[in-house]
Amino acid sequence: MTTIKVNGEVNIQPNLAEFEFKEVLSSDPSRKAVFLLLNNKTTGKAAILVADKNPFVEDGSVINEWIKDAKLRNLAQNDIYGSYELLMPEKFNAVKSSLIYPATDKHILKYRRREVYMIYETADDYKSITKPSIKESLFNLDWVYNFLDHKAETDRIVFDDPDPNIGFMLAPDLKWNGVDVDNLYLQAIVVRRDIMSVRELTGEHIPLLENVRKQVRRVVKEKYGLNPNQIKMYFHYQPSYPHLHIHVINIKYEAPGAGMTCIFLDEAIDNLKIWPDFYQRATLPFVGKEGDVLLNKFREAKRLNEE
Amino acid sequence: MTTIKVNGEVNIQPNLAEFEFKEVLSSDPSRKAVFLLLNNKTTGKAAILVADKNPFVEDGSVINEWIKDAKLRNLAQNDIYGSYELLMPEKFNAVKSSLIYPATDKHILKYRRREVYMIYETADDYKSITKPSIKESLFNLDWVYNFLDHKAETDRIVFDDPDPNIGFMLAPDLKWNGVDVDNLYLQAIVVRRDIMSVRELTGEHIPLLENVRKQVRRVVKEKYGLNPNQIKMYFHYQPSYPHLHIHVINIKYEAPGAGMTCIFLDEAIDNLKIWPDFYQRATLPFVGKEGDVLLNKFREAKRLNEE
Known part of the structure; x- marks a missing residue:
């Protein structure tokens, strides 16, 4: 290892050859990512390597460069259709990674x-x-309240309707850089503090939901040039924090964790118009993770369909 | 190009260097895939190259081999956390590709x-x-009827309940190799021919849906070792063909096209138990693609929310 100084602290620049593989902690084959447990051969200490292949660079001159030197190994050929294993020169195969x-x-x-x-x-x-x-x-919701009260992150506000009944605040999700409209991701956080999730919505809340829909559509069109049918607006169930909020994303963008169950805002409004007590009566599916408190409560109540 | 013979036909083994980049037809950055339009520099004819990076091989000896020779370029370091650009030796960077x-x-x-x-x-x-x-x-449903009548693909049947009212046939989806339980993907196709989609379900169909749920859970447990809570059973809306069928997939597996809207079987059964006419009244969201016939009909009816 090479000793380097970071922020005045002595630190070490790792050399992967000093590590050996111990275990695949997890992986996401569809995203071409892997999380590895490694072991330092000298110190015996553990390391975690996150390796996530880079997307293709969509730039003609870069593509022309690797096309020139790529190797194709023919796997199958049928008329005009061929299947290959393609090898790009090393420098085009960077993998985004981090090491703990x-x-x-x-x-x-x-x-x-x-x-x-x-x-x-x-x-x-x-x-x-x-x-x-x-x-x-x-659950500590101080960060939500500080945000709604303009006590924190005021520079992140995209739109603010302070009405105590039908108001909300619109801000970029932390997963979005605020620039690339192709993966636009906003959150609309309602002003009211008495609604934990979509489960607690009734016909009474239709004006609130319609206000969010109307204003968000307008703001997204004006600020980012997307039509209402080019965005998805939905609730997660279960939500990640118990204060009503709505995800607003570009329909083109497949957000990580897309496996989560979503309830569309338009669907919720129409359900509430037809059956005002819909969310007090319906069965709502969700995905639970081993180790979650709520999952354990469902297990204790024998509501987990384990066999 | 090298002339090769495939199935007695004279064919050509392409050399990518003979092509030049024209256009990115489409891409899926999260899956690290790209669809390129190329042009043959000699013939002037067009080619399409599909390039889809391979997932990491999750085998210790393979991983140890690339760890040994990988190069790390430090991007940022903070205490025990480091970010890097990692370069693996060329042979570990194969890209699955096809050329038309x-x-x-x-x-x-x-x-x-x-x-x-x-x-x-x-x-x-x-x-x-x-x-x-x-x-x-x-819509031509002959392939469905041939399958249900045991006239085709009989080797693909995983389970068969021929009851005319509550029966169905279970078979691997074409996207599944039938082996890796991690990405198990089956379809349950109902015997009844009078139900085009979830939209046409009423309280009358509860016994059919409950039969599918019960038998599929049992068969998947017996044959593939997965508990009921480790699989998702759902309808797509709109479905890809107008004959009622249910997708059965390993919950771990994020199927391509996960952006499609899903209605879970358990959710549908409970909705029908509470409101037998639920699917005759509810608003159902779906994702339409430019060029689809149905999308154009919604556009003509000014039901597309285009502004």
């Missing part, structure tokens, strides 16, 4: 694959399992 | 990115736009 070294057991736990399960939450499950569990967790 | 050459305008149209749009189909839209459009299209 030395890694603690906590890091390892965080990166280890956790089994996921489908859970179908009935209205009764919500009352007896989910709602008490959220109340019990004493 | 010469490609016709039809091929090019097929691979060119088509804009997608959110459409919210109300019950009225279904009656006045969608249903007439499906009827008009005279």
Whole structure:
């Protein structure tokens, strides 16, 4: 290892050859990413290597350069259709990666694959399992309230309607750089503090939801040039924090975690118009992760369909 | 180009260096895939190159081999966390690819990115736009009927319940190799021929849906070792063919086209139990693609939210 100084601290520049493979902690074959547990051969200490292949650079001169030197190995040929294994020169195959070294057991736990399960939450499950569990967790929503009160992150506000009943604030999601419209990702966070999730919506909330729909459509069109049918507006269930918010994303963009269950805003508005108590009665599916508090509560109640 | 013979036909083994870049027809940055339009520098004829990076091989000896020779370029370092650009030796960077050459305008149209749009189909839209459009299209379902009648693909049957009212046939989806349980993908195709999609389900169909749920859960557990909560069972809306079928996939697997809207079987059963006419009244969202017949019908009816 080479000793380097970062921010005045002595640090080490790792050499991967000093490590050996221990375990695949998790992987995402469709995204061509892998999370590896490694072991330093000298110190015996653990490291985690995250390796995530880069997308193709969509620039003609770059593409012409690798086309010139690429090697094709023919796998199958049928009329005008050929299948190949293509090898690009090394420099076009960069992999975005990060290394945590030395890694603690906590890091390892965080990166280890956790089994996921489908859970179908009935209205009764919500009352007896989910709602008490959220109340019990004493979720800290200070960051939401500080944001709504203009006490923090005021530079991130895209649009602000302060009405106490139908108001909301629109801001870029942390996953978005705020620039590339192709992967536009905003969140609309409602001003009201008494709605934990889509589960608690009733016919009474239609004006709030219609206001969000109308204003977001207008702002997204004016600011980013996207038509209403080029964006998706939806709730996650379960949400990641218990204060009503709506995801606004470019329909072209497949956000990571797309496996999560979504309820579209338009769908919710129409359900509430036809059946004002829809979300008090319907079964709402969601994906639970091994280790989650809520999943364990469903398991204790034997509502996990484990066999 | 080298002339080679395939199946007795004279064919050509392409050399990529003979082509030059013309256009990115479409791309999927999250999956690290790209569809390129190329031009043969000698013949002037068009070619389409599909390039899709391979997932990491999750085998310790393979990983140890590239770790040994990988180069890291430090991008940022903060305490135990480092970000790098990692270069693996060429042979570990294979890209699955296919080449269509010469490609016709039809091929090019097929691979060119088509804009997608959110459409919210109300019950009225279904009656006045969608249903007439499906009827008009005279969709050929012979392959479904041949399959259900044991006239074709009998070796693909995983399970068969021939009951005329609640029966169905279970078979691997064409996207699944039938072996890797990690990306298990089956389709349950109902025996009844009078249900075009989830839109036409009523309380009357609950026994059919419950039968599919019960038997599929049992068969998947027995044959593939997955618990009911480790699989997703859902309908696509709009479906790709107008004969009721249910997708059965490993919850871990993010199928391509995950952006499509899904209605879970369990959700549908519970909706029908509470509101037997739910799918005759509800608004169902779906994703339409530019060029689709149905999308054009919604556009003509000014139901596309284009501004």
